[in-house]
Each structure stands twice: as C-alpha cells, then as structure tokens.
Amino acid sequence: MTSFDPGQLVQRAQVHRDIYLDPTVFALEMERLWARSWLFVGHDSQVPEVGDYITTVLGGQNVLMLRRTDGSIGVLHNRCAHKGAPLCSDAAGHAGRTLRCPYHGWSYRLDGTLLGVPMRESYEGSGFEQCQAPQGLSPYGAVATHRGFVFARASEVGPPFADAMGDVLGAIDLLADRSPEGRLRVAGGVLRTLVHANWKIYLENVNDAFHPVTTHASVTQSAQAVWGERPEGEPKPAAMQQLLPFGSGYEFFDRMGARLLPHGHSILGTQKSLHSAYDALGGYAQALAAAHGAERAQAVLGFAPQNVVAYPSIALKGVPQVMRVLRPLAADRTIVEAWAFEPVGAPRELLAAGLLYNRQVFSPLSMVAHDDLHLFEGIQRALAARGNPWVSLHRGADADAPAPREVSGIDEALLRHQYRAWAALMADEVAA
Amino acid sequence: MTPHDVTREMLVDFVVHEAQLLDEGRYSEWNALFNDDGWYWLPAAPHYDDPLHQASHLYDDKLLRTVRLARLQSPRAHSQQPPGRSHHLLQTPAVLVMAPQDNRFELRTPFIYTELRSGRTTQLPGVARHHLTLGAHGLRIRLKRVDLLHADTALPAIEFYL
Numbered sequence: 179m180t181s182f183d184p185g186q187l188v189q190r191a192q193v194h195r196d197i198y199l200d201p202t203v204f205a206l207e208m209e210r211l212w213a214r215s216w217l218f219v220g221h222d223s224q225v226p227e228v229g230d231y232i233t234t235v236l237g238g239q240n241v242l243m244l245r246r247t248d249g250s251i252g253v254l255h256n257r258c259a260h261k262g263a264p265l266c267s268d269a270a271g272h273a274g275r276t277l278r279c280p281y282h283g284w285s286y287r288l289d290g291t292l293l294g295v296p297m298r299e300s301y302e303g304s305g306f307e308q309c310q311a312p313q314g315l316s317p318y319g320a321v322a323t324h325r326g327f328v329f330a331r332a333s334e335v336g337p338p339f340a341d342a343m344g345d346v347l348g349a350i351d352l353l354a355d356r357s358p359e360g361r362l363r364v365a366g367g368v369l370r371t372l373v374h375a376n377w378k379i380y381l382e383n384v385n386d387a388f389h390p391v392t393t394h395a396s397v398t399q400s401a402q403a404v405w406g407e408r409p410e411g412e413p414k415p416a417a418m419q420q421l422l423p424f425g426s427g428y429e430f431f432d433r434m435g436a437r438l439l440p441h442g443h444s445i446l447g448t449q450k451s452l453h454s455a456y457d458a459l460g461g462y463a464q465a466l467a468a469a470h471g472a473e474r475a476q477a478v479l480g481f482a483p484q485n486v487v488a489y490p491s492i493a494l495k496g497v498p499q500v501m502r503v504l505r506p507l508a509a510d511r512t513i514v515e516a517w518a519f520e521p522v523g524a525p526r527e528l529l530a531a532g533l534l535y536n537r538q539v540f541s542p543l544s545m546v547a548h549d550d551l552h553l554f555e556g557i558q559r560a561l562a563a564r565g566n567p568w569v570s571l572h573r574g575a576d577a578d579a580p581a582p583r584e585v586s587g588i589d590e591a592l593l594r595h596q597y598r599a600w601a602a603l604m605a606d607e608v609a610a
Numbered sequence: 611m612t613p614h615d616v617t618r619e620m621l622v623d624f625v626v627h628e629a630q631l632l633d634e635g636r637y638s639e640w641n642a643l644f645n646d647d648g649w650y651w652l653p654a655a656p657h658y659d660d661p662l663h664q665a666s667h668l669y670d671d672k673l674l675r676t677v678r679l680a681r682l683q684s685p686r687a688h689s690q691q692p693p694g695r696s697h698h699l700l701q702t703p704a705v706l707v708m709a710p711q712d713n714r715f716e717l718r719t720p721f722i723y724t725e726l727r728s729g730r731t732t733q734l735p736g737v738a739r740h741h742l743t744l745g746a747h748g749l750r751i752r753l754k755r756v757d758l759l760h761a762d763t764a765l766p767a768i769e770f771y772l
Contacts, residue, residue: 367654367665370764396687400680404673417674513764518665530662542765543652543668545678551767552689552728 184601191575192568195561198376204509211603212237213332218492222326223363232270246288253318253330254290259311290315325354346488352481357521358469365520366533371542375554377506384493385592387431398425423452434587442489442599451484498532516540613710613744629698637679645750655762694727696770715742723772735759
C-alpha cells in the first residue's frame with residue numbers, strides 16, 4: 179500500500195487545493211474514506227417485498243440493495259461472479275426468489291450464494307471449485323439499518339455502526355417520529371443534479387450558513403420585492419414560507435447554533451433554522467402527541483435543523499422531511515440526489531411540502547441553487563490556477579476543541595470539523 | 611372573438627411566439643401569456659401526473675414565475691454573469707385537442723432546447739404540451755408541461771424556462 183500523509187494537504191485551518199483537484203487523491207478517497215465510512219445505501223421502504231431491489235453507487239462501487247428471503251436487507255456488488263455482467267440494470271425492480279444473470283444464466287439466491295450454473299458438469303476438473311466464482315456474489319461489506327435507513331461499510335476496520343453514527347441516529351429518530359406511526363416512506367421520486375465540482379465543495383456548503391447573505395441575494399431580494407407588492411395580511415403560501423427566510427442576516431445564522439459530533443458528523447441549526455417558522459398543520463401536533471406522548475411530540479416538532487450531516491454521504495433535515503445524498507463520480511464531478519419522505523400516517527401536505535422544498539431549493543432548475551452551483555463549478559476551475567494553493571478555513575479557529583461541542587452557526591469550525599474527519603479517514607491506518 | 615373563431619394557425623403561431631419571447635428575454639411579455647391561474651410544469655419523470663405528490667424539477671404558478679424572472683434580471687444573480695442565452699428549436703406543433711365548445715385547445719411540440727451559460731452548452735430534447743384557452747386578451751396558457759427525454763437522469767443546472 180502506498181503511504182499517504184493527509185497532514186500535507188489538510189492543516190489545522192487551511193486545506194490544499196489538491197484535495198479538490200487531484201484524481202489520485204479522489205481515487206484514494208474512494209479506496210479509504212468512502213470505503214471506511216458507513217454510507218447511506220437506501221431506505222427499506224424502497225424494497226418492501228422479498229426479492230425487491232434497487233441499484234445504486236456507493237463510493238464508486240455499483241451495488242444492489244435487496245430484500246432477502248429472511249426479510250433482512252442485503253447489499254451486494256452488482257457483478258456476476260462469472261464474467262462481471264451486472265445482475266440488474268433497472269434503478270429498482272423485483273427479482274423474484276433468485277437473481278439470474280442475463281448473460282450466461284448463472285443464478286443466485288437472494289443472499290448472493292450461487293444457486294446454479296448451466297451445464298455445471300463441464301466444469302469438472304477445471305479448478306473451478308477452487309476459484310472465487312462458486313462463492314457467489316461478493317457482499318459490499320457490513321450492513322446496518324436504523325429506522326429503515328440502510329447503511330453499509332466496505333471496510334472491516336473501524337468503529338461499529340452505533341458508535342460511528344452516534345447522535346446522528348437520534349436525529350434520524352426525530353425525523354422518523356414525524357410520523358405518528360414512527361415510519362417513513364421514500365415517496366414522490368428523486369431529483370438528481372450533476373454538479374461539475376468536487377463532492378467536498380458541496381458538502382462544505384451544506385454546513386456553511388455564512389454564504390446565503392451574499393450568494394442568495396438575487397433570489398431573496400426578488401422574492402421579497404415580488405411578495406412585498408402583495409396586499410398586507412395575504413396568507414403566505416408555502417412556497418414563500420420556504421423562500422423568504424433565505425434572506426435572513428448574519429445575526430440569524432450566527433444564532434442558529436451548531437453541534438459538532440464525532441467522526442465528522444454535525445447538526446447545523448440546533449437553536450433555529452430557516453425551517454423554524456413554517457405554518458403548523460391543523461390536528462397534526464395533536465396526532466403526534468397522541469402517538470408519541472406530549473413531551474416526545476414537542477421534541478420532534480421542535481427539531482428543525484438546517485442540516486444534519488452524516489459524514490460523508492448524506493445531509494438530512496427534520497422539517498421538511500427531505501435528504502440529500504452525495505454520489506461522487508470524479509474529482510470534478512458529483513451527483514447530488516434530493517429525496518423526500520412521507521411520514522406514514524401524517525397529513526399528505528407533509529410530502530407535498532418536502533417535494534416543494536426539493537424543487538425550489540435542490541432541483542437542477544432551482545432558483546436558489548443556481549448561484550450555489552455556479553460558484554462551486556467556478557471554484558473547481560479557479561482553484562487550478564497557479565498562485566495561492568490553500569483554501570482558508572480560519573474563522574473562529576483559535577477556539578477549536580474536540581467534538582462533541584457547540585459552536586455558532588457561522589463558525590468555520592463546521593468546515594474544519596469535516597477535514598479533521600477527512601484526515602483521520604485518509605490516513606494509512608484507521609483507528610479501530 | 612369567441613373560441614369558435616380560434617384557428618389551428620393561431621394556435622401554432624402562439625406556441626412559436628411563446629418560444630421566441632423566451633429566447634429574446636422578453637420575460638414580462640412571456641409571463642403575460644399565462645392565465646392568472648396558469649402553471650408551468652417540468653416533471654421529474656415522463657409518466658408523472660401529480661405535481662403535488664410527485665417530484666418536479668419545476669412547478670411554477672404566476673407568483674413563482676415572477677420571482678424567477680425577477681431573479682434572472684437581478685444584478686446579483688451570479689450565475690448570470692455573463693448573461694446566459696437560450697435557443698428553442700421547435701418541430702411544427704401538432705394540435706391534439708381542438709374543443710372550442712369547452713374553450714380548450716392542446717398542442718404537442720417536440721423541441722431541442724439549447725442553453726449557453728458560463729461557457730458551457732447544454733442541449734436537451736423534449737416535448738412541450740400547451741393547454742390553451744381563449745381569454746379577454748387572446749389565447750392564454752392554462753398549463754405548459756415540458757417533458758424532457760432526460761427528466762429522470764442527473765441534469766446539470768438549467769437556468770431558463772424551456
């Protein structure tokens with residue numbers, strides 16, 4: 179294994195441009211950081227029946243997530259043990275009781291073990307039984323599920339799921355308990371944006387509450403001007419309730435508060451967020467209190483973070499019930515997915531609000547994201563310039579202490595925190 | 611003029627004119643082509659039929675269209691520095707519904723849309739469906755639905771109405 183010193187590129191309060199630009203660093207990120215992390219795979223509501231599957235990509239690896247015969251969820255490399263053909267090509271589907279390769283007809287049980295090879299007798303004496311193929315489909319790695327959220331880690335080394343995820347699991351609980359039945363369902367379809375920038379530029383921005391004042395001035399000023407012409411007292415439609423708060427000032431973002439969690443995770447907006455002032459739905463709070471008890475219902479409804487980052491693959495909210503998933507493709511290309519959840523047993527307006535938010539803020543045609551994406555893609559090009567090779571993350575760095583700890587919503591500690599995890603996960607050896 | 615006076619030629623001319631207004635950046639004239647309760651819809655998959663409970667890339671009423679168009683012309687729209695441009699190449703629109711008795715007209719127009727922004731060219735084929743009605747000031751859009759061939763794939767940022 180080649181030796182790599184992350185400290186050369188990630189210092190206490192600045193990072194080197196090569197972490198965004200260099201294809202060899204990207205390849206090493208896939209091999210180390212993404213393989214060593216518990217990555218979000220999918221949600222079990224996408225595969226309700228035995229034999230249901232989805233195909234997806236985890237840190238550059240094509241995988242199948244499927245419901246096995248015993249009801250559990252498996253994550254397998256989507257590669258036939260024979261010649262490498264993908265077992266399934268659709269984004270989602272139903273395989274029945276077995277997976278069958280469309281190329282030469284090898285078949286597998288839903289746990290990936292080899293079931294049948296046509297004309298198997300002709301393999302006799304070939305050494306076939308001693309090679310890897312008869313072991314069937316390769317598992318991606320360890321799989322863990324929490325409240326329907328399926329995560330997997332390729333690497334055998336590293337902390338167990340519950341330790342690695344820590345308080346992120348509590349945030350998932352608060353999101354799932356938006357349903358009176360405590361269950362979420364992926365619904366409405368996913369929006370995907372191809373961003374011509376490094377995944378870390380995107381993920382930093384998820385934790386960057388300093389940028390809206392300048393970056394999003396075009397949309398917030400336009401929304402304020404257009405809404406300002408309406409007669410006073412006109413009820414504010416949900417679309418405006420979602421857009422107008424983006425015009426908040428530095429003081430608001432400073433006071434939204436944030437919590438840095440171990441392993442690069444974080445909660446931005448522990449005190450308040452752009453989502454705090456949405457209209458309540460009639461009867462919903464009462465239904466939640468009846469289902470979960472008054473205290474828990476209050477905690478659930480009061481949890482309205484800007485973003486919960488489960489490093490490095492997802493960013494969740496509590497309200498609206500949406501999530502972004504990062505799929506890095508190359509050093510300069512990332513797919514960002516925007517998912518919506520329907521809290522089972524809750525008013526359908528909640529799903530509608532999530533889908534409204536996704537199309538207003540995360541769609542490739544979003545008038546909020548346009549300025550973000552323009553800047554990310556510009557950064558990706560501009561960083562290649564000769565001259566200063568460093569990116570500054572110094573704001574508030576004199577007070578850094580280990581996580582968990584509370585910080586201001588606009589402290590660049592939220593970004594340095596991600597790079598501390600980056601350096602730990604990119605080292606030659608990873609802590610158990 | 612009554613809906614019975616609407617001709618196929620008027621319908622086709624309307625759709626061609628609508629694309630021209632977009633490509634020439636005549637946004638307030640363009641927005642005025644919609645009914646007050648008219649919608650522009652770009653669903654996230656070709657088979658979607660419920661804009662509230664299925665994902666859309668865009669689903670704009672008059673208020674949101676007005677905000678979006680104001681933003682495009684805002685001096686603080688970073689992504690419009692330099693200003694982008696759009697180009698619609700339309701196939702001759704086909705009139706699918708000609709129902710003057712209900713004041714309802716519908717056209718289907720395959721197109722190739724090209725957008726130039728920040729030095730990058732994005733080209734997207736698709737089909738536009740115009741649901742039109744005759745109002746006091748001429749034909750107006752009740753719904754413009756745009757189905758992109760690539761609707762359910764990862765799309766780059768697209769800045770203008772297609």
